[in-house]
Amino acid sequence: MKKFKNLFIYTVICASFALYSCEGPMGPAGKDGKDGVDANETCKLCHNPASVDLISAQYELSKHSYGEAATSEAGNTGCSPCHESEAFKYVCKNNVPSTFTKITGSYKYANDYASVATAAYGEITCSTCHSSLHTTYGASDVPALTTTAAVSMTFFGGAQAINLTQKGGEGNLCVKCHQPRPFTNARTGNVLNYDSLKTFPTAVLYDGNPAGTTNRIKPGYRTHTHYGTAGAIFAGKGGVEFGSGYSNSMHTTVASCQDCHMGDMNGKAGGHTFSAIGNFNGCNVTGCHGANPISSATTSKYWKQTRDNIKSLLDQLAVKLKVGGVEILNRNPDATSNLWVGLTTNNYDGYLNVYDPINNPNGLTNNTGGTFKAASTTGFSAAQITTNNSLPVLTLTNAQMGAIINFQLCLRDYSLGIHNTAYTTTLLTNTLAALP
Known part of the structure; x- marks a missing residue:
């Protein structure tokens, strides 16, 4: 009985190979699909000697690039909206108001214009001002700015x-x-x-x-x-x-x-x-x-x-x-x-x-x-x-x-x-x- 079972399994395996090898005639060729784009081609829109390479060299001379304040003010939710990249994007994205609000149960006020601890970091870089970069990886990403909205003055609350x-x-x-x-x-x-x-x-x-x-x-x-x-x-x-x-x-x-x-x-x-x-x-x-x-x-x-x-x-x-x-x-x-x-x-x-x-x-x-x-x-x-x-x-x-x-x-x-x-x-x- 055991020999019969092994023979049956062997026969099934051989048959499967035989069926696989019985390939019919090739069908007609399909239509060409839409051409793809090499990944590095979209990168070249910006990353070339006349654009990002040149801008990076210029930016090294900018005080925005030094990073001293970004290091010293990291974690400071009050100062970070202007000294930390992620905090700046946070207050812009969330439209954080420049108002002062009376603290419940107190006669004192708190400044509402602040970031949060989880976003109070990051040196000022390209994406600080151009936060749409690397969204579509195409020309539409440039030169969109992080904000162009009217600015509520913190000076006047x-x-x-x-x-x-x-x-x-x-x-x-x-x-x-x-x-x-x-x-x-x-x-x-x-x-x-x-x-x-x-x-x-x-x-x-x-x-x-x-x-x-x-x-x-x-x-x-x-x-x-x-x-x-x-x-x-x-x-x-x-x-x-x-x-x-x-x-x-x-x-x-x-x-x-x-x-x-x-x-x-x-x-x-x-x-x-x-x-x-x-x-x-x-x-x-x-x-x-x-x-x-x-x-x-x-x-x-x-x-x-x-x-x-x-x-x-x-x-x-x-x-x-x-x-x-x-x-x-x-x-x-x-x-x-x-x-x-x-x-x-x-x-x-x-x-x-x-x-x-x-x-x-x-x-x-x-x-x-x-x-x-x-x-x-x-x-x-x-x-x-x-x-x-x-x-x-x-x-x-x-x-x-x-x-x-x-x-x-x-x-x-x-x-x-x-x-x-x-x-x-x-x-x-x-x-x-x-x-x-």
Whole structure:
């Protein structure tokens, strides 16, 4: 029986081979299918010497590429929307508001404009601004930008917006981060009421008394608008607008950030360096300044005269910002730590002349006319506390605080009025008139 079973299995196997070998005549050929595309062919749309390779070389010269802030601010949900790639894309994708919300059961407020811990990382790269890259791996991925929507200003807690509609709103991508940081009320954490600074100019904002008083701010060395003020100045917004007569230059409605900051390369400026220093290729085009080209040596009102005038107004404002003969603004001649060296005669950096041996160890040396007492001595040594107690007390009126904000905005705009000559000139002129 076992032999019969084995014979049967063997017979079935042989039969299966026989059937397989009995192949009939070949049928007619089918129609050709649609040609495929080699994977590397779509890559070549961008990854070639004239595109990504060139852009990568340019980007190495950009401050966006250095990654210092991306490393130091990783995990910081408040700062990461502008310093971390994934956080920036998060706030854009989720349309995170620039508002302040009252905390339940408290009189204090929280800033809503923040990322989340799971997205608070990542150096600024191509996909930060071009987040559609590698979606279809085709031409449609370029040059779509991560955002071109109107920008709600964090400075005003979302009460005002910037919308640079020219060139498809491409400038809004830059302004999303290049805007001033809000000042907040020391007691509530809500945005400072900027209107009150000009409506009640002589009212006392800070009287130098210890903590627990009704002071709306407690000024320290690093009381400032942060650094990215150019977008606000360019749009003609963000200042404490004393007086009247405000208007904007043509740049505000005709040019985009990219027109000047991404012009054809010249040396180490232009293209994806985003630097316009010494490079006027974006300015000297038909329809802009092509008929009367601008250069670093230009003495016309479109360059040197404008910058000289704004520098003079900043110098004059600094002279008025004194209490008891002591300057409120901090001097810093070090070009490494002070990015704005040379923009004012005395090399102010936009910080306040308040004693801070930790963050400003050379403050006493640089400010030979005196330095103000710090409201907080956290982290100070016993000797430093003794020094602090010997210093004069700072008091600030609303008008002085408004003037400080306007000085910082115009100094840290960095262009000395080139971004928006009309607005910058009026803002500083009216601020000077508002101070005694």
